[in-house]
Amino acid sequence: MRIFFFLLKEGFRGLVRSKYAGAFSIIIIWISLILVGIGYVGARDMIFAVDNIRSQFDVDIFIHKSANQEEINKFANKLKNMVEIEEVNYISPDSAAKRFHKEFGEDIFDLLEMNPLPPSFTIQLRNIYRNLISIESISRILSKDNIVDEIKYRKKILYLLDKYQRIALSVILLVFASLTLISVILVSNSIKMTIFARRDIISTLKLVGATDNFVKAPFIIEGALQGMIGASLSAGIIYSLFYLLNTQFTSVFDYRAVVSIHFYIFLIIGGSILGISGSTRAIKKFLS
Amino acid sequence: MISFINVNYTFKTKDAGIKNVNLNINEGDFVFLTGPSGSGKTTLLRLIYMDLLPEKGNVLVQNYSSNKIKNRQIPYLRRKVGMIFQDFRLLPDRSVFQNVAISLYAAHYKLNQIKKKVYSILNQVELGHRVHFKPHQLSGGEKQRVAIARALVKEPIVLLADEPTGNLDPRASIELINLLYKINQQGTAIIVATHNYSLIKRIPNARLVQVENSEIVSVT
Numbered sequence: 001m002r003i004f005f006f007l008l009k010e011g012f013r014g015l016v017r018s019k020y021a022g023a024f025s026i027i028i029i030w031i032s033l034i035l036v037g038i039g040y041v042g043a044r045d046m047i048f049a050v051d052n053i054r055s056q057f058d059v060d061i062f063i064h065k066s067a068n069q070e071e072i073n074k075f076a077n078k079l080k081n082m083v084e085i086e087e088v089n090y091i092s093p094d095s096a097a098k099r100f101h102k103e104f105g106e107d108i109f110d111l112l113e114m115n116p117l118p119p120s121f122t123i124q125l126r127n128i129y130r131n132l133i134s135i136e137s138i139s140r141i142l143s144k145d146n147i148v149d150e151i152k153y154r155k156k157i158l159y160l161l162d163k164y165q166r167i168a169l170s171v172i173l174l175v176f177a178s179l180t181l182i183s184v185i186l187v188s189n190s191i192k193m194t195i196f197a198r199r200d201i202i203s204t205l206k207l208v209g210a211t212d213n214f215v216k217a218p219f220i221i222e223g224a225l226q227g228m229i230g231a232s233l234s235a236g237i238i239y240s241l242f243y244l245l246n247t248q249f250t251s252v253f254d255y256r257a258v259v260s261i262h263f264y265i266f267l268i269i270g271g272s273i274l275g276i277s278g279s280t281r282a283i284k285k286f287l288s
Numbered sequence: 289m290i291s292f293i294n295v296n297y298t299f300k301t302k303d304a305g306i307k308n309v310n311l312n313i314n315e316g317d318f319v320f321l322t323g324p325s326g327s328g329k330t331t332l333l334r335l336i337y338m339d340l341l342p343e344k345g346n347v348l349v350q351n352y353s354s355n356k357i358k359n360r361q362i363p364y365l366r367r368k369v370g371m372i373f374q375d376f377r378l379l380p381d382r383s384v385f386q387n388v389a390i391s392l393y394a395a396h397y398k399l400n401q402i403k404k405k406v407y408s409i410l411n412q413v414e415l416g417h418r419v420h421f422k423p424h425q426l427s428g429g430e431k432q433r434v435a436i437a438r439a440l441v442k443e444p445i446v447l448l449a450d451e452p453t454g455n456l457d458p459r460a461s462i463e464l465i466n467l468l469y470k471i472n473q474q475g476t477a478i479i480v481a482t483h484n485y486s487l488i489k490r491i492p493n494a495r496l497v498q499v500e501n502s503e504i505v506s507v508t
Binding site for chain 1: 337360363364365366367371377378379380381390391393394395396438442
C-alpha cells in the first residue's frame with residue numbers, strides 16, 4: 001500500500017511537472033472523447049430509430065385458399081416454433097374482410113358477392129432478424145411449404161435501410177478507431193517528451209535497483225490521470241451540449257438525447273484507458 | 289565476492305572496452321582502479337553492476353553470474369551494489385531526504401524503516417542538518433555525500449565510485465576519501481575509479497589495479 005501511495009504521488013508529481021506536454025495530452029483526449037461521445041450517442045440513437053422503423057415492417061404470409069384448418073394450424077405451430085419469429089398473428093378470411101371494411105369503408109361481400117381474401121399470417125421477427133438477408137432466408141424456407149401462396153415484405157425499403165445503416169456504422173466505426181488511434185499516438189508522444197525530460201529520474205531509479213514496473217508505474221498513473229481529466233472535461237461538455245439540446249432546441253429538432261450516468265462513467269473509464277495505453281506505449285519503448 | 293574471469297567487452301562505437309580481464313575483489317577490500325581516460329575503468333564498474341554484460345568470460349557478483357542473470361534479476365543485484373558518480377546524479381527537484389529515500393522505496397521498504405534508515409545514514413555522512421535542502425543548495429562535497437548516503441542506505445556489499453572527486457576541490461576530495469575509508473572500515477568493500485593518485489596514498493593497505501589500453505597491467 002505504501003508503495004502504491006508513493007507511486008501515486010509520483011504520478012501526480014509527474015502530471016504537475018509535465019506542464020505543456022501534460023496539458024497537450026489532456027486536450028487531445030478531451031477533443032477526441034467529445035467527438036467519440038457525441039458520435040456514440042448519435043450512432044446509438046440512429047440504430048434505435050432504424051430498429052424502430054424495422055419493427056413496423058411485418059412479413060405477411062398468404063395461404064392458399066384451398067388449405068384446410070388442420071394444415072393452417074400445423075403451419076401456425078411451425079411459425080411459433082421458429083426462433084427467428086417473435087410474434088405470429090393469424091388473419092382468417094373473415095377477419096381480413098372486417099379489416100377491408102374498416103380500411104375502405106365498404107363490405108367486400110357487397111362488392112364481389114364473395115370473399116376473395118385468403119387466410120394469412122402476419123409475423124414479426126425478433127430484432128436481430130429484421131434485416132433483408134434474414135427475411136429473405138426465412139421467406140425461402142417458408143415458401144417451400146405447400147400451403148403458402150405468397151410472402152410479402154418491404155424489400156426495397158429494407159434494402160435501403162440495410163445499405164445506409166451499414167455505411168453509416170462503417171463510417172462511425174472508422175472515425176472512432178481513427179480518433180482512438182490518433183489519441184493513443186499523440187498521448188504517447190507527449191508522454192515520451194515527459195519521459196525524455198525526466199530521464200534523470202529513470203536512470204537514477206534503475207541504478208538504485210528499481211524494477212521496470214516500479215519505473216513504469218508513475219508514468220502509467222500520470223497517463224491515467226491525464227485521461228481521466230480529459231475525459232471528465234469531455235463529459236462536462238457533452239452533458240452541457242445535450243442539456244442545451246434537450247431544453248432549448250426541442251422545438252427545432254424532434255429529438256431528445258437520453259444519456260445515462262453510465263455513459264459518463266464509461267467515458268471517464270475510456271479516457272483513463274486511453275491515457276494508460278498512450279503512456280504504456282511510450283514508457284515501454286523508452287525502457288526497451 | 290566479485291570475480292572477473294577472462295572478461296572481454298568491446299564497444300561498437302569506439303575502441304575502448306576491456307580485454308581478457310581476470311580480477312578478484314574480496315569482502316572489505318578497498319580497491320583503486322587507476323589509468324588514463326578511456327582505459328576501461330568505467331567499463332569495469334559497469335560490468336559489476338551489470339549495466340554491461342561481457343561478450344566473453346564471466347563476471348560474478350556474490351551469487352549473480354553475468355552469464356546466467358536475467359534482466360528481471362538485475363534490479364535485485366543493484367540493491368546490493370552502491371554506486372556514486374562524478375556528476376552525483378541527484379534528483380534536482382527532490383530534497384536530500386527524498387534523494388536518499390528513493391533507494392528504499394525502490395526496494396519496497398516500509399515507511400517507518402525508510403525514515404529511520406535515511407536519518408541514520410544522513411547523520412553518518414554528517415548531513416543530518418541538510419535533510420530538507422535541495423541539491424542546488426548544497427556544496428559539491430555535500431552533494432557527493434548525499435550520493436554516498438543514497439548508495440549506502442540499502443546496505444550494499446560493495447560501493448563503486450566512478451571518479452567521485454572529479455567535481456570536488458582538494459579539501460572536499462580529502463574529506464570524501466576519508467569518509468569512504470570510514471565506510472570501508474565498517475566492512476563494505478569500496479572500488480574507486482580515479483585519476484587522482486594523491487588520494488591513493490591516503491588509504492593504508494588499499495589495493496591498486498592499473499588499467500591501460502583496455503587491459504589490467506598490474507594488481508597489488
